[in-house]
Each structure stands twice: as structure tokens, then as C-alpha cells.
Amino acid sequence: MELDLSTYKVFIHPHTLKFKFKAGTSRGSYTEKKSWFIKVWRADNPEVFGLGECGPLPGLSPDYSENFQTDLQNSLNHSLDQLGENLTEAIIFDAIRKVDPKLPSVKFGLETALLDLKNGGQRKILACDFYQGHHPIPINGLIWMGEKDFMMQQVKDKIEDGFTCIKIKVGAIDHEEEMEVIRFIRNRFPVDDMTIRLDANGAYTKKNVFPILEAFSKYGIHSIEQPVRQGQPELMQKVCAQSPIPIALDEELIGKTDKEVLLDSIRPTYIILKPTLIGGIRETLDWIRVAEQRKTGWWMTSLLESNIGLNSIAQLASYLKVSMPQGLGTGQLYENNILSPLKVENGNIVYDPSEPWDLKIIN
Numbered sequence: 001m002e003l004d005l006s007t008y009k010v011f012i013h014p015h016t017l018k019f020k021f022k023a024g025t026s027r028g029s030y031t032e033k034k035s036w037f038i039k040v041w042r043a044d045n046p047e048v049f050g051l052g053e054c055g056p057l058p059g060l061s062p063d064y065s066e067n068f069q070t071d072l073q074n075s076l077n078h079s080l081d082q083l084g085e086n087l088t089e090a091i092i093f094d095a096i097r098k099v100d101p102k103l104p105s106v107k108f109g110l111e112t113a114l115l116d117l118k119n120g121g122q123r124k125i126l127a128c129d130f131y132q133g134h135h136p137i138p139i140n141g142l143i144w145m146g147e148k149d150f151m152m153q154q155v156k157d158k159i160e161d162g163f164t165c166i167k168i169k170v171g172a173i174d175h176e177e178e179m180e181v182i183r184f185i186r187n188r189f190p191v192d193d194m195t196i197r198l199d200a201n202g203a204y205t206k207k208n209v210f211p212i213l214e215a216f217s218k219y220g221i222h223s224i225e226q227p228v229r230q231g232q233p234e235l236m237q238k239v240c241a242q243s244p245i246p247i248a249l250d251e252e253l254i255g256k257t258d259k260e261v262l263l264d265s266i267r268p269t270y271i272i273l274k275p276t277l278i279g280g281i282r283e284t285l286d287w288i289r290v291a292e293q294r295k296t297g298w299w300m301t302s303l304l305e306s307n308i309g310l311n312s313i314a315q316l317a318s319y320l321k322v323s324m325p326q327g328l329g330t331g332q333l334y335e336n337n338i339l340s341p342l343k344v345e346n347g348n349i350v351y352d353p354s355e356p357w358d359l360k361i362i363n
Contacts, residue, residue, distance in 0.1 A: 008080045009046070011039040012072060013362050017306055018335045023144045025169050025201050033057070033304050036072055037362050038113045040080070041121070050117030051362065053309035054109035055276055061303075062255050063103040075099050075106045087118040093282045101257065101279060108280040112312040115281075123311060123340075123357055126281075130318030136348035137317050138325040140167040140197055148177040155185060162346035165195040165222075165325035171203025175212065182219050191220035195325065202229030202251060209239060217244035223270055226250040237266045248272050250301075259290040271296060272327070276303040281316055288320070301327030307340040314342070314349055338362070 016034045023030045033055070041049035054072060056064035063071065079095050092114045099107045115125045129135035141158030143151055143166060151168070158166055166185060170178050185196060196219065204212055204227050213227065223246045228235055230251040240247045246269035249262075254277050256262050263271070271291055275284050284300070291298050300317050302310050310331045317326050328349045331342055339358035341351050 007043060007083065007085055009041055009043050010076050010080060011362075012069065012076075013037045013039065014069065015306070015336075015361060017304075017333075017337065019333055020335055021144075022146065023333065025145060025172065025199075029145075030304070035306055035309070036069065036109070037306075037308060038072075038076070038109045039362060040110075040113045040117055042085070042117075048117070048121040050113040050115065050121055051123065051308055051359070052109035052111065052113030052116065052312070053305050054105040055303060055305045055309055056105040057276075057303055060251065060254070061105055061277060063105055071100075071103060072106050072109075075103055076110065079110060083114075087114060089115070089118070092118065096280060096282060102255075104254075104279040104283070105276045107283070108275045108309070108312075111280040111282065112309070115312075123308075125312045125315045126319040128315050128318035130315055130351050131353075133351055133353045135318045135321075136345070136350045137314055137322060137328060138165065138347060139163075139329045139344070139349050140165040140195075140325045140327055141347065142327070142329055143168040143181070145169045145172045148173070148180060151177075151181050152184060155181060159185075159188075161344070164193065164347055165197065167197040167199055167327065169201070170198050170216075170224075171200040175215075179215065182216070182221075186219045195222045196220065197222050198224040198245075199250070200224060200227045202226050204228050206235055210242065213239075213243050213245050221245045223248045225272055226252060230254065233262075233265060236268075240266055240268050246270060250274075253278055253287070259287055263290060263294050263296055269297060271298045273298055273300045274303045275300070275313055275316070276305060276309065281312070284316065297324075299324050299326050302330045304330055304333070306334070307331050307338045307342050310349075311340060311342060311351075314351070336361075 014036050016032050019031050035053050035055040038052040039049050058064050096107050096111045112125050124131050141163035143154045209227050225248045248270035249268045250272040273284050273287055302313050314328050341355040343350050
């Protein structure tokens with residue numbers, strides 16, 4: 001679908017990403033995931049274009065619906081029609097603030113497309129060492145839920161690939177089988193050699209969360225994301241205060257505008273920042289500012305975006321000079337991803353400027 005505005009033209013291209021395997025979480029399993037790519041260019045210069053990705057996730061993203069493409073089209077019409085010819089970061093961020101906050105993936109996709117266009121349409125979103133082929137970003141190796149043997153094989157593969165931080169999805173299969181996977185890692189690697197993170201996606205309840213956290217804590221766990229489902233602030237505050245494992249908020253951040261109140265009331269050790277879920281780069285920077293004022297740790301994670309969205313998040317991580325492992329390894333999940341300069345090497349995501357982008361899917 002092409003939109004023809006006064007100064008800019010936009011092409012919206014939906015694309016269904018196919019998983020290489022069934023990716024299990026406590027919310028269910030994924031075999032495919034749909035994204036909408038935004039291609040934007042000046043009407044008088046069609047050869048130079050910016051790309052962004054809107055990838056709302058069913059059952060999680062507030063803007064996912066059957067009418068998403070219509071909402072996306074309306075937002076683009078309204079936002080781009082107000083932009084002049086001179087694009088600056090300040091002008092772009094101001095335009096994004098005017099997009100409905102209930103459409104966070106639209107904000108992220110449009111914001112990154114415009115930043116790419118501003119920087120010459122070369123998939124450069126921000127000035128950072130990562131884009132120049134420097135600053136490899138450490139990432140966690142993600143272990144998806146499934147049969148124990150499947151999870152064990154993923155762990156072995158990540159260890160062989162040089163990861164020193166492994167994140168395990170927990171909460172959907174038998175607890176003792178999950179414990180076996182964790183024991184397998186910890187029996188081979190002490191805490192100083194291998195970081196283990198857990199992600200429960202809200203799987204536990206008031207009745208079982210504390211015994212489970214206590215059982216996990218025996219194995220030197222770095223943190224656990226969202227042990228109970230979002231929207232239970234009193235329970236989550238209690239969990240954060242009493243857990244033997246540091247707690248990271250993830251889904252709890254969705255749709256929250258009063259960041260200070262959330263962090264002051266719940267007091268997590270960490271927050272997990274997903275630009276597609278929380279409204280883009282500017283919004284992510286605001287969360288970081290509020291978190292750091294409270295000495296709350298943070299890291300960024302992709303939300304099953306293709307390499308288009310993943311590239312934007314990685315550049316933001318590099319721009320912020322991160323050293324803690326980020327959750328940016330999801331580009332390897334798909335059979336039909338956008339071919340790009342992004343690679344995973346020895347537990348890091350890297351950008352190889354000598355490798356081209358293959359955009360025939362979009363063009």
C-alpha cells in the first residue's frame with residue numbers, strides 16, 4: 001500500500017516471518033509472526049528512503065488488532081503530513097510524540113524510518129560505533145520452552161557458540177524438568193563463567209511464586225523477568241521486596257505513562273526495555289533516565305522483529321554504550337528474515353559494513 005502525501009511518500013509492506021521451530025513461552029508458542037515495514041522517501045528523491053518496522057505481537061502488544069494496518073495508515077497520514085522538508089532528530093521526535101500512545105509499535109516503526117531517511121537511507125539510525133563495524137554488543141543466548149531434550153540441545157548449542165549469558169524461558173513445562181536444564185548449566189559453569197537469566201512471562205501466581213523463586217535461587221540466578229503477570233502492583237511489589245532472586249519488570253511497563261510512580265511503588269532491580277512495546281527510541285530513553293535516577297538497572301530486548309527492527313535496537317544499545325548483555329539474538333529465528341550485515345559471533349551481535357542489505361522482499 002502506497003501513501004502519496006505532499007512532501008513524502010510511504011509504502012507499507014506486510015511480511016509474515018516464519019520461525020525455524022516452534023518457539024514456546026508460558027503465553028503460548030509461535031510458528032510465525034507478522035510485521036509491517038514502513039518505507040518512506042521524499043517525493044522528489046525516491047532513490048533515498050528510510051525503513052522502519054512495526055511488529056506488534058498478538059496477545060501482548062496494545063496496538064495489535066485486525067485493524068492494525070488501517071490504524072498504521074491513519075497515523076502515517078497524520079504524522080507525515082505535518083513534517084517539513086528539513087528533518088532533524090528534534091523534529092522527528094516531536095512528530096512521534098503526536099502519534100497515539102496506544103500505538104507503540106507504530107511510533108517505533110515511523111521513528112526509525114524517519115531517522116534512517118534523515119541519515120541518508122543507509123539503515124543508519126543513530127551515530128554509533130556499532131554501525132561502523134565496531135563495538136560488538138554482548139547478548140544473551142535465548143532458550144525457548146519445549147521438551148526437555150529440545151531445551152538441552154539449545155543450551156549445548158549456545159555454549160558451543162560462545163555465549164556467557166543464557167536466558168531460559170520458564171513457567172510452561174514441568175518445573176522439575178526446567179530445574180534439570182538449569183542444573184545442567186550450573187554444574188558445568190560457575191556463576192563467574194556463565195550468567196543465567198530466567199523469563200517467566202507472568203507464569204506464576206501468588207500461591208506458587210515464592211517456593212519456585214526459592215528453588216531457582218540455589219543456582220546463582222542473575223534475575224528473573226516478570227515472575228507474575230502484569231497488573232498486580234501489590235503482589236509484584238511484594239515479590240520484588242522478598243524474592244531471593246533480583247526481579248526484572250517486562251510486560252509491567254506496557255502502556256505505563258507514569259514511569260516514576262511505577263518504579264517508586266514496585267521497586268524492581270531491573271527493567272527490560274522493548275522499543276516496539278513501549279513506544280520507540282525517545283520513549284526508551286525516557287525510561288532509562290527515570291530508571292537511572294533510581295539506580296534501577298536495565299537492558300534492551302527485541303520483540304521478535306526482523307533484522308530491520310533489530311538493527312535499530314542494536315544501534316540504540318551501541319549509542320548508549322552498553323556493556324551488559326542485551327536480548328538481541330532473535331534475528332536467527334526465521335527462515336525468511338531480511339538478509340543484512342547483522343551477525344551473531346561468539347555471544348555478540350555485530351554489524352559487518354561489508355555485507356549488503358537484501359531488501360527485495362520490501363522493494
